[in-house]
Amino acid sequence: MRLQRLRGASLAALACVALTACATSGSNGSNGDAAAAADTDEAREPLARGLDYAANPDPFPSTYRGLPRDNMAIVGGTVFTGAGQRIDNGVVIVTDGRIAAVGGPSTPIPAGHRSVDARGRFVTPGVIDTHSHLGVYPSPGVQGMSDGNEATQPNTAEVWAEHSLWPQDPGFNAARAGGVTTLQILPGSANLFGGRGVTVRNIPSVTMQGMKMPGAPYGLKMACGENPSRVYGSRNSSPATGMGNVAGYRAAFIAAREYKAKWDKWREDGEGSPPTRNLELETLAGVLDGSVLVQNHCYRADEMAVMIDIAKEFGYKITAFHHAVEAYKVAPLLAREGICADMWTGWWGFKMEALDAVEANAALVDAQPNSCAVIHSDDAELTQRLNQEAAAALAAGRRIGMNIPEERAISWITLNPARSLGIADQTGSLEAGKRADVVIWSANPFSVYARADQVFIDGGLAFDRFNPAYQPVSDFELGQPGYGVSAANVTQGAR
Amino acid sequence: MRLRTLILAAVSAAAVAAPALAQELTAITGGRVLTGTSVIENGTVVIRDGRVVSVGTGAAPSGARIIDARGKVVAPGFVAVDSGLGGSEISSVGGSDDLTNGANTISASFDVSYGLDPWSFTLPVARLGGITRAIVVPSHPGGSGGHNHQDDSDFAGVGDGGFQSPSLFAGQAAIIHLAAGTDILVKPRVAMVAPFGEAGAGVAGGARGAEFVQFRETLAEVRLYARNKAAYDRAGLRDLSLSRADLEALIPVANGSMPLIVTVRRAADIQQVLRLAREEGVRIILDGAEEGWLVADQIAAAGVPVLLNPISNLPGNLETRATRMQNAAVLDAAGVLIAIKGNEGSVHRARETRYNAGNAVSHGLPYDAAIEAITVNPAKIFGMAGQFGELRPGAAADVVVWSGDPLEPLSIAETIFIGGAEQAPTSRQFLLRDRYARGGEEAMPPAYIR
Numbered sequence: 001m002r003l004q005r006l007r008g009a010s011l012a013a014l015a016c017v018a019l020t021a022c023a024t025s026g027s028n029g030s031n032g033d034a035a036a037a038a039d040t041d042e043a044r045e046p047l048a049r050g051l052d053y054a055a056n057p058d059p060f061p062s063t064y065r066g067l068p069r070d071n072m073a074i075v076g077g078t079v080f081t082g083a084g085q086r087i088d089n090g091v092v093i094v095t096d097g098r099i100a101a102v103g104g105p106s107t108p109i110p111a112g113h114r115s116v117d118a119r120g121r122f123v124t125p126g127v128i129d130t131h132s133h134l135g136v137y138p139s140p141g142v143q144g145m146s147d148g149n150e151a152t153q154p155n156t157a158e159v160w161a162e163h164s165l166w167p168q169d170p171g172f173n174a175a176r177a178g179g180v181t182t183l184q185i186l187p188g189s190a191n192l193f194g195g196r197g198v199t200v201r202n203i204p205s206v207t208m209q210g211m212k213m214p215g216a217p218y219g220l221k222m223a224c225g226e227n228p229s230r231v232y233g234s235r236n237s238s239p240a241t242g243m244g245n246v247a248g249y250r251a252a253f254i255a256a257r258e259y260k261a262k263w264d265k266w267r268e269d270g271e272g273s274p275p276t277r278n279l280e281l282e283t284l285a286g287v288l289d290g291s292v293l294v295q296n297h298c299y300r301a302d303e304m305a306v307m308i309d310i311a312k313e314f315g316y317k318i319t320a321f322h323h324a325v326e327a328y329k330v331a332p333l334l335a336r337e338g339i340c341a342d343m344w345t346g347w348w349g350f351k352m353e354a355l356d357a358v359e360a361n362a363a364l365v366d367a368q369p370n371s372c373a374v375i376h377s378d379d380a381e382l383t384q385r386l387n388q389e390a391a392a393a394l395a396a397g398r399r400i401g402m403n404i405p406e407e408r409a410i411s412w413i414t415l416n417p418a419r420s421l422g423i424a425d426q427t428g429s430l431e432a433g434k435r436a437d438v439v440i441w442s443a444n445p446f447s448v449y450a451r452a453d454q455v456f457i458d459g460g461l462a463f464d465r466f467n468p469a470y471q472p473v474s475d476f477e478l479g480q481p482g483y484g485v486s487a488a489n490v491t492q493g494a495r
Numbered sequence: 496m497r498l499r500t501l502i503l504a505a506v507s508a509a510a511v512a513a514p515a516l517a518q519e520l521t522a523i524t525g526g527r528v529l530t531g532t533s534v535i536e537n538g539t540v541v542i543r544d545g546r547v548v549s550v551g552t553g554a555a556p557s558g559a560r561i562i563d564a565r566g567k568v569v570a571p572g573f574v575a576v577d578s579g580l581g582g583s584e585i586s587s588v589g590g591s592d593d594l595t596n597g598a599n600t601i602s603a604s605f606d607v608s609y610g611l612d613p614w615s616f617t618l619p620v621a622r623l624g625g626i627t628r629a630i631v632v633p634s635h636p637g638g639s640g641g642h643n644h645q646d647d648s649d650f651a652g653v654g655d656g657g658f659q660s661p662s663l664f665a666g667q668a669a670i671i672h673l674a675a676g677t678d679i680l681v682k683p684r685v686a687m688v689a690p691f692g693e694a695g696a697g698v699a700g701g702a703r704g705a706e707f708v709q710f711r712e713t714l715a716e717v718r719l720y721a722r723n724k725a726a727y728d729r730a731g732l733r734d735l736s737l738s739r740a741d742l743e744a745l746i747p748v749a750n751g752s753m754p755l756i757v758t759v760r761r762a763a764d765i766q767q768v769l770r771l772a773r774e775e776g777v778r779i780i781l782d783g784a785e786e787g788w789l790v791a792d793q794i795a796a797a798g799v800p801v802l803l804n805p806i807s808n809l810p811g812n813l814e815t816r817a818t819r820m821q822n823a824a825v826l827d828a829a830g831v832l833i834a835i836k837g838n839e840g841s842v843h844r845a846r847e848t849r850y851n852a853g854n855a856v857s858h859g860l861p862y863d864a865a866i867e868a869i870t871v872n873p874a875k876i877f878g879m880a881g882q883f884g885e886l887r888p889g890a891a892a893d894v895v896v897w898s899g900d901p902l903e904p905l906s907i908a909e910t911i912f913i914g915g916a917e918q919a920p921t922s923r924q925f926l927l928r929d930r931y932a933r934g935g936e937e938a939m940p941p942a943y944i945r
Contacts (some may be wrong), residue, residue, distance in 0.1 A: 396928075
């Protein structure tokens with residue numbers, strides 16, 4: 001009986017992984033099979049509060065509430081759906097914060113829907129940045145505010161970026177003005193295991209929980225290459241080399257396998273003392289059961305191939321390689337393994353592992369069937385212009401004769417990053433049923449002159465370039481030098 | 496396979512376009528010509544012997560090689576200011592960095608021109624972004640050089656975060672061109688560099704008040720030395736804090752003949768620096784000036800030019816809290832001569848200079864002013880007006896034919912002349928791209944593909 005129920009729960013967890021998100025479950029993970037444990041028929045004493053992961057798998061729950069919203073029809077614009085379609089003179093129907101319909105000019109507009117005139121403008125899904133350090137490496141980047149790297153030991157899988165996140169970082173507002181509606185905030189890359197990232201909705205909030213995306217899976221930041229070996233090697237400790245890095249990953253997953261087996265056995269038998277809860281191993285066990293997605297900083301092609309073998313050795317999946325500068329060298333492999341490549345277009349040459357970057361990287365990755373090409377930022381300035389970074393990548397692809405339509409390239413900063421975060425069932429494209437995260441651009445977003453005119457998150461107006469009432473200012477920005485000063489061309493409330 | 500065929504075709508087309516000699520009479524016809532100061536529709540640009548012969552609407556001279564630029568845009572090559580091109584190969588590899596100097600006795604006298612590498616693989620990459628000249632400056636505390644990648648921010652040695660110069664003066668800048676060849680130096684020692692604000696205060700001991708006093712004292716010593724060189728040589732002058740080489744290098748700064756690039760961000764610091772320059776008779780160029788828009792009229796009244804990055808809109812520290820995307824537009828409207836920079840010290844990301852100019856336009860800078868800010872203005876600011884950065888008779892033939900508006904990321908530089916020599920449209924990055932663009936499923940490993 002119990003065994004049967006366990007198997008059922010495991011299958012549910014697997015299905016959850018296959019859909020890449022467990023968004024509607026309200027739980028951020030399932031390692032240890034919480035459901036099975038919760039209604040075990042033998043009345044076992046519950047462990048003391050906090051000692052059993054499964055008793056409270058979501059200890060920092062999202063309190064996100066959408067902004068006030070109207071039902072609306074965005075009409076007349078050129079629509080890039082994010083899912084590959086371009087619709088001229090399109091209609092996007094938003095009902096109760098969700099996309100209700102997307103179509104051509106004859107799409108019927110339900111009663112009670114306000115009309116938003118997008119004629120001469122472009123409509124896309126909200127931009128998603130899979131690699132951000134906003135809030136954890138905030139502006140101002142002064143002493144006391146550098147909270148992104150727990151660079152004290154090479155495995156800090158136990159730390160969570162959300163516990164460093166300062167919601168008053170003015171960079172969130174600047175990113176929103178660039179169309180960014182969802183971001184993954186990650187720890188830095190000093191460590192082999194940097195800790196959990198958190199996916200946030202880009203709305204102003206006093207608390208991290210108020211931004212946290214409900215139901216989005218956690219990511220685990222892992223790092224290949226130069227950074228961990230430089231940081232720890234310079235301290236004369238391991239890892240000091242690439243091979244030391246790999247030994248570190250493997251040792252950690254051996255420990256995680258054992259940890260997970262102990263908990264699974266204890267839940268099944270109900271005999272003996274429970275294992276001691278360990279936050280580091282708990283996150284790694286989450287990777288093994290698929291509830292925590294691997295977000296792997298990895299520049300070089302040869303290192304990506306090794307990381308893929310490690311994942312196979314221990315039976316987990318890598319969701320995305322970040323800063324995948326050499327992804328173009330192994331594009332077929334990444335596509336076969338179903339791994340996203342999250343890339344820049346223009347960054348290169350700042351260290352040896354960034355030497356072989358090419359601008360056509362995203363286009364070459366994208367050319368493979370079943371690929372997942374993503375443009376990301378890792379930078380508070382670049383995140384404001386991911387559309388331009390995608391444009392430069394598109395130009396590089398076209399330069400070598402690739403026929404890439406803009407309605408495809410827009411997926412590099414919308415649907416594909418949503419896949420890279422395991423939230424593609426929720427956002428990333430303008431398709432019926434998804435969250436109404438929408439940007440209305442002043443011009444084609446692949447133009448340097450395009451500005452995000454209006455940004456909607458869950459159907460609520462989060463930013464309006466023409467209305468100061470919708471240009472939020474963080475607490476930090478109030479009363480600072482320049483605040484409230486008028487000058488030609490300076491728009492209050494917008495950086 | 497379709498992809499492969501297309502790419503192979505593109506590659507072979509690039510291979511057959513042999514670079515033209517600088518002497519050849521060439522006419523670029525039919526394009527929209529941005530001269531740097533005006534626009535000529537359906538224009539003709541004639542070049543010969545490395546220089547622009549004429550710019551207008553007339554017919555091409557007989558016998559000229561014709562480059563058909565119909566439907567395209569013809570512009571002067573862009574000038575990267577505050578750049579490290581040719582002086583730094585890989586940011587994190589210290590041995591490849593010839594812009595950073597920590598010697599105690601060589602500060603103002605540090606001369607970047609000796610470390611320039613015409614074979615640097617950064618040059619073709621920048622060139623493909625339309626950059627044909629650069630003002631190469633020494634690294635200095637507070638400068639925009641180095642890589643400020645947040646993932647790496649805890650590590651000194653990547654970028655300039657951990658770099659502390661021992662002196663108020665970082666050294667002297669040089670002008671280069673980016674043409675393939677054996678010598679890229681156009682002019683050495685065109686400006687001195689000194690950090691102010693937080694970075695300068697850090698060099699002086701921690702507080703801004705110390706730096707200003709130390710700066711004035713140094714100038715006094717330089718003037719004393721200049722008046723009493725004979726006494727100095729026979730040790731008949733009081734002890735001076737700088738080496739002889741540094742004192743010598745600062746004479747043109749003290750007498751106003753060499754401009755001083757002052758890296759400064761906070762509005763209050765800009766005001767102090769303007770006053771210092773006025774009182775000391777020093778000719779300055781503001782670098783950074785993130786809060787410049789708050790004191791735009793004062794900068795304009797002083798006739799001081801500004802090198803700025805228009806996409807700096809977040810406060811990296813407390814001296815840039817007023818930074819805004821509109822800085823370029825406000826300064827230009829006030830009448831300040833501005834030059835727009837690339838990103839991260841304009842080495843690897845020098846090619847993004849044009850995007851930065853485009854973003855300044857989308858935040859209020861007139862288009863013509865943005866083009867000027869990456870062509871004519873840098874030449875003016877560094878004393879090279881009329882010699883490059885402009886399509887006009889007599890200027891160096893740095894001409895780029897663009898597939899469209901050069902400020903747009905979707906446009907590409909199709910044909911590039913520098914000093915009249917056509918540049919091969921390739922780079923190490925293009926070679927890598929073409930090697931792997933074939934799909935990676937060849938029988939032989941990629942290493943056999945060239």
